[in-house]
Amino acid sequence: MNVLVLFAHPRSRTSVVQRAMLQAIAGLERVTIVDLYAEYPSLDIDVGREQQRLLEHEFIVLQHPFYWYSSPAILKEWQDLVLENGWAYGPGGTRLAGRFLMSAVSTGGSETAYREGGRNRFDVSEFLRPFDQTAHLCSMAYLAPFVVHAGRRLSPEALAAAAAAYRELITGLRDGAIDPLARLAEGYTLPPRFAGERR
């Protein structure tokens, strides 16, 4: 599968964790990385270009730091503009059907903070529900997220290990060594139009 990584970090020059993740997958064959803020500093997203990119890849990764329990703003703008009615969903909107979507995020909070009774009360997957349901509406498969918790507090070795695990996941999915359907998000049921409708 061809992999498209949509990278969204408004302060990428100061990034530590996302930078390590990005460097781990840089230059890989059949892995396209798009730095959304670098391409669209004024958020003036080229809808046609982004839709064409989606059509050229089967596996879409949304890579970003967790900002206010969600993504940085440009990913919302990207969804609002690119995932058009009649294209991504709705009558005749089957262009994304059969593709795969996965979030790859870093958080400031530790894993123990992201659970019932913890400081953030919910786990990361619950905060990502809008992406889960967006994938469902677009007849895509939504995978369990790749999460680096409290990455800035990791030792250099632990951060390097997390980045290497990310690279392994991306290359495994690309090469078919990892079955994406075996890594669906918890509780995710494949949408009825997932199979066979991609155009």
Ligand SMILES: Cc1cc2nc3c(=O)[nH]c(=O)nc-3n(C[C@H](O)[C@H](O)[C@H](O)COP(=O)(O)O)c2cc1C
């Ligand atoms: C505006 C802003 C909002 C943030 N919101 C959250 C949040 O909701 N949950 C969280 O765990 N961390 C939050 N963080 C921390 C970042 O997720 C964390 O610093 C980042 O993932 C580290 O990656 P980086 O080194 O690539 O920036 C926030 C940081 C900023 C600047």
